[in-house]
Amino acid sequence: VFGQDLEALEREHEQACDGAVDVQKNGKSRKIRSTQNTMACIVLSWPGEMDADCKRWQARSVKWLQDTYGDQLKTVIRHDDEAFPHLHAFIVPDDLKAISLHPGDSAKQKAKADGLSPKEQNEAYKQSFRDWQDSYWDKVGKPSGLTRIGPGRRRLTRDQWN
Template structure:
């Protein structure tokens, strides 16, 4: 394999300047089995840079609320919505349909992130981007559902966080088009059909954002799988990665060997120095 790639240069992928928008469901309590141990309270405290919730930020800076209320207040609205909801379930022992309180680990709010490439700096373009994004969010979800938008400038990429909560008389699918798509195909549909409907709906969210915001700021509508290696490029990359690993290991071994040689050399010098001192003492002060 080495001879196959030695005459080639390492493959390089062009950095993409694509848009980034992501939405996620959050509940009052962390759902059982979820990999991300965050509930809506933790997310809001992290967004507001509350001490103890933003340890991943080197120098936290208090965010600026550019729309609506404090995220912590949006959490209270989401909790209130969750307490007012009921769920209809089938009770097997009695073979009847009954209503139960809404579980606290069921999603009650959508929290999203809109980010820009790291080359962007805080200035007029970023301000216009924020205003355009907020206008799109307000049109898409409605001013009554869009409760808060905050600006973060203390991380690698400038970004916005936004909070969306349904109205009291609405279901959660009103604010999450992926969940709505699953409801439309029906829970009795196969898993593959439900997943396909969900992905198509979330892809349309990316299309909407690009048409209303992204394309006016030079951001491309790129898929998650952008800038992938071909199979030949992948093998080529593996070869160079292995060569770097061998080179680093060789440098470590050489450094260790040099350190041992220097230690032995210094040890010999100290021994010779001690022997010389003993000889001089014997000459100057004979017994």
């Protein structure tokens, strides 16, 4: 539904990884590790059947992904192979370090660099990830009629939830 097909993405990704180097703390350059995660994938799911509402959700989701990840977002594909339609978004970070795309990890690293305690680092991690999820809900979930937090989280009975 967005970007290039998976074969083209795979070729582009392999080319980027083949020539990539990582600068070590001592200033030396070396080829990136073969175990380094160099791509991120986000799965977004629609809780119903493929209809006009789902297509609007899909368009909002792609827009949110583009706004959030910019040119790093390479491909978004839709699968209808399970009970609910879902999107797979593939993101290749400029530095080929997939962890840099994780909002919680970035916040935790910043908190650590600022000299905060481990407890404060974990709070920064959790809050940043909540903010990322809230951003998705605000731009996509809410206009699509989806809830941010389900009934189990707030300990509601089914009747109360309905």
